[in-house]
Amino acid sequence: MLINYLPILIYMLIAVGLLGVIVLLSELLGKKTHTVQKDIPYECGMDPIGDARSRYTVRFYIIAMFFIVFDIEAIFLYPWGVVFKPLGWFGLVEMGVFIAILAVGLAYVWGKGALEWE
């Protein structure tokens, strides 16, 4: 039923409008001055050294990949949760196998040391 989403749409419009008004107000009320020093990013009072978009550890990237893999698999658990009672033991065993595969994946990642942070 698409009509159920109508209140959310209106709510969204009001919420976004409200945030827009707040930002606009601050735009109107706040003062505006520009100096070279003011516009440089904060680095404890020093002039910034090098580019801010510097390299960071690859572990964050790996975590993001794990998230995509595991989250997509976790999504399958939700529909099963809804029809869990009608499906009974059959569903539980099927999902048990699925969760076991998920757990094996996690154990593999764990064993490879991909979850370690030094």
Add this chain to the structure above:
Amino acid sequence: MTAWITGCLILLLKLGIVLVGLLLLAAYLVLAERKLLARLQIRLGPNRAGPLGLMQPLADAVKLLTKEDLAPAKADRLIFLLAPAVVAATALLIFAVVPFGQDWVIGGRRIPLVVADLNVGLLYALALSSIGVYGVALGGWSSNSKYALLGGIRGAAQMISYELSLGLALVPVVMLAGSFSLVEIVAAQSRYPFLLVQPLSFLIFFVSAVAETKRIPFDLPEAENELVAGYHTEYSGMRFGLFFLGEYVTMVVMGSLVAVFFLGGWRGPWLPPLVWFFLKVLGVVFFMIWMRGTLPRLRYDQLMHLGWKLLVPLALLNIVVTGAVLLLLRA
């Protein structure tokens, strides 16, 4: 036709009350937190603006509105300007599916105390809380500042990691209620709150919810003494205010999700449903503030280990055990 117009008016009125209530609650939560933290640290806290400092949120709002709205010279302007609004808007939008009271009947017209009872409410809430990650990650990235970038990346990694356990902790709740609708989930707790049958899920969900709000002991994306202010280092004025507002609205929303999923929502004896709902939300939020006054910050490796090595496996195990117990009890 007139019925349709009254329906629209009632809806608009309800939406207005919900939004204003949510924003007011968030504003006063800031004051409550400052007061409580002060007491926990044997200080007085803000007490200058109005009696007992009750005008403090207003004073803060005026100050934030009249401050200069700065953007660093090399910042990615459009994204930089939009990111705080994403955080605040997603937090506000999640509340749309939360039932905060029993249906009211006024003049023969039923008014459900929920903005929209979606049949995919739970997925909607999870999806929006995922979108909130964008605000943090993009805000940090677009600032073109090292501290902000580090904070943004930390924030993104932390939030997606705990998103997983947050979602997995809800699968047993869905299994018990047999529905994604938050109204149905509250209805399924008419005899007992799910906290009693799913204490482990509750614990996982609560810890993950605190991590999602990026609060102590999970405040590594902000970590004042390492990263200045993390992802919002470069923000000033009302845009900083929107990040702040977003954080406190998220606290209220997470509190209400805990209340709906595990504490029976608005259900409770003697007191009116609306009061029960508020008490439960405030109880959860108070606990979050108490944690901030008590616990030290985790190290980043501890944070990731807690999420991936403890909460996720526990949540998976909990799903299988819950399923087996439910089926055994039925047989």
